[in-house]
Amino acid sequence: QQKELDSGRKYTINSITVTGAQSFNEQTVIAFTGLKKGDRIYIPGEKLSQVTKKLWEQNLFSDIAFYVTNMTDEEVDLELYIVELPKLHEVTIEGKGVRKGKRKEIIKDNDLKPGVKITNNLLNTTKNYITKKYQKDGFLHTDVKIVTTPLQDSSGVETSKDMKIIVDKGKRVKVKDIEFEGNEQFQSGKLRRAMKKTKRKNLIRFWKRSKYTAAGFKEDKESIIKKYKASGFRDARITEDTLIEVDKKNVALKLKIEEGDKYYFGDIRFIGNSVFTDSQLRQLLGIKKGDVYNGVLLQERIQDESEPDADDITNLYQNNGYLAVRINPVEVAVRNDTIDFEIRIMERNLFYFDHVTVVGNDRTNDHVIYRELRTRPGQKYSKRDVIRTLRELGQLQFFDPEQLSPNFVKVDENNGLVDLEYSVVEKGSSQVELQGGYGGGGFVGTLGLSFNNFSLRNIFNLDTYKPLPMGDGQKLSLRAQASSYYQTYSLSLTEPWLGGKKPIQFSSSFSHTVQYLYDYNSRRADKSKSFTITGGSLGLAKKVKWPDDYFVWSNAISFQHYNLNNYNTGLFTFGDGYSNNLAYTIGISRNNTTVNPIYPMAGSDFSITAKLTPPYSAFNSIDYKALNDERAAQEVILNDPNANSSQVEDARLRRSEIDQERFKWLEYYKIKFKGTWYTRIMGKLVLRTNTELGFLGSYNNDRGVPPFERFFLGGDGLGAYSLDGREVIQLRGYPNQSLSTNDGSTIYNKFSLEVRYPVTLAQMASIYVLGFAEGGAAYDGFREYNPFELSRSAGFGLRIFMPAFGLLGIDFGYGFDPVLGQTEPNGWQTHFIIGQQF
């Protein structure tokens, strides 16, 4: 019977029945609705439509309807009719050449999990997804069919469906020919070269294979027009493009071009500028009346979309507070082949930063980030400052540089206020090194921990151990290495903002090394013969504002105590004794390399340092000349084959005494310079130019240069355990330290060119390949110095940086010159690079 439903009338639900359900229990469906017997609801009413909507959103049904099967004045019986969507049981993908990995990808990307409801939408998107995927790779004739077969349980009820995807990707389509028609200004070859994605078949061009994709072709058509526009043909257009299927594997493309006339710039007038003068703007624009018309260049000079910090007119305003500036070039007159322009500028008002906030810092404390911001409340808006802030946040190493972004939360045009929010994403900044292996005649174990974002003040606060106290931007590293004949421990701590007031970096380090003499007879370390080095350093480095604010001025005091205990090797002329090395280091450095510190793409980094010891000989009233003469006399006896054994013994003892006196407190000065420039050649191809030199000298010629602190040139540049303050300088293509004399050099210089190209700069791993050419030389004194007599080399290599492991790399270098004592060129040399500074 049909009864009129009074709108806005409440009924009590007497019963609910579910029809049409197959796999669902009736109770389950009723529970989904949230309705129960005895509920009072309006019919028709909002409640029912809400329930229907809720059921729809479950994405389980293809049809949902409520029926009133019986009603009295007070009560209703409801029937809910549903049609379930078929469930997916299993997916199979068939198709020649569809690899296993691809199949998995298809299933994953389209979410084809068992139990998923098969909707039409799912079928269509899957089909389109696969077709597009293969067309993108040049399989133009890809065909996808999806067949579903219902599965029934024993009682004959359909429970789910199997899905079979049949992919016929066909042959990869190559471009046999690209022909042009109507091109008079440019030869067809030039136009083909402008097409970067669509290339003709060519056996020689092995690095880019010919394929046809619709998207690539579209892009290339735009490049052709761009090419014309850049040469004054602003009306150029492609009137027709035809794709001819030559055969199953080949297509030919025909493009009809209408070139139009060549145009020139006429008068360019600026309108609406009050902050900058016409001549300032004209200079920046760099386009004169009479120049060949170039729409692309004009746009670039006004606003270069490809480079956010370009030196264009929009940025001139953007860097000086005019956030809302709008600049439009307008053609005001076309006279024959000359176009007059008006550059209409709407400056709008000045903007100031208001709220500046940071989000996404789940580990790093606010104060560590805010102190780096160059955009602070109350400052005039500047795009350049925003970009520089991003760059510097990236350099902190706490955040993923690729994911840093500034968000303009609120731009209040009336009051000229901008609320800016920096969004950061934390990345792993700790490294653990744990290794063990056989080397140098025994087991060597290493444990290294380095925490780049440590929080020292929370070291006793157990709640902050997650797993370690983090977030204050301090760097703590611990390292211990031990084998049967040596042990070394080191600890260092760096606080970039000492006291939190000024960017004064405080660093301290401590290290202790014990080395036992290796007894070749017993093949054991002889514990009674040892050499220990204990030392530490304290340093302060300060960012200075002059000459510009990329400069850092640093000071450090370091001390090392060497102690020999019955340790007779060639290194020293005495077996029992000690030596102290107290020095003060002062340096200036400047680093403005851009965002990603692992792969800098622009900027330079240079430093000059001087390490000085106190000039003891100036006031300790020891006659070093006499000592030197006496030592020379002992040397004569030692080298005299006729001397008897007691004479030799006396001479040796005396020489040891003299050397002990000489090395009690080391006296020297050391000056080093290092400069590195990064130049972007094209895209992400970067040239790294590096030059460095070092000089170790003495205040007192008679006391001479000590055998410590010397330079060792050649090889991979990885520091072996540094017993004597030696500096190992990389020069690839030669064996380690082969370009210095045995005792080390006092002067060296090195020049290097390296071309780098990134394979990937993802957060998980940055990988780049490199080719290099370099040359360097080391000398034992100033008299030998000849900066042009270099050992040269060239080669190539690979670097992989993973946050958890640091840097790994391999280089193959060819040395063109012989090493000391050889006459043949050194030839190929392989170097492994581990955890080196970049």
Next chain:
Amino acid sequence: CGQYQKVLRKDDIGKKYAFADSLYTIGKYKKALKLMEQIVPAYRGKPQAEKLMFMYSNTFYKLGDFYSAGYQFERFTQAYPNSDSTEVAYFKSAKSFYQLSERFSLDQRETYRGMEKLQGFINTYPNSDKRIEANELITELRTKLEKKQFETARQYYRIEDYKAAIESFDNFIADNPGTVYREEAFLYRLKASYKLAINSLPYLVQERLLTAKGHYNSFIKYYKSTDSAEEANEINDEIEKRLVTKETKST
């Protein structure tokens, strides 16, 4: 324990349910959770699911996994809007987000979410006996956000960027009318504007001292008889002294 392993391995969901229930009642949440994880999908949509889902959510809560607790309780409130336990579930869901809120110096998205959920709870159950606690939690979270903004402004003061400090304290005072840090903010704003003035180029000093004077006046208007008034008065004396010498110099 032997029985637990037996039940864990068997397929009888009824037994698992009963055993999980008993473990839950005596507070062995880790074991209960393991069982429940196995049976939750099977009970979905069944009448017993209501009790099970509440236990499940609460087990996460008891174990301190507030991410899961917040999410599961939220699902519970959506699936069983009419259940007797919905009010408790709603509250515990909101409180889970409160628990997830990080210390003030880190990202605060969970703080915002917690405040939103707690406020949602109060709006939905205005007569609940949990309302007072919810309000207290909201206040605590709001104070945390205030502390964050206050500490940022104070950092600008500490690193001697007085302009940024003044602007930030201005914003702080305007953004947070009832904050506990208000007095301190007024005092810091005065200190920052005074320091800015005396470190300025000579031609700017006069004008900036007057601004500082203005900041003193607004401080003293509200906080005349507080402990920090003394410090403010001292700064004011300095301002006055400098203003007087300026005037005598110019006349």
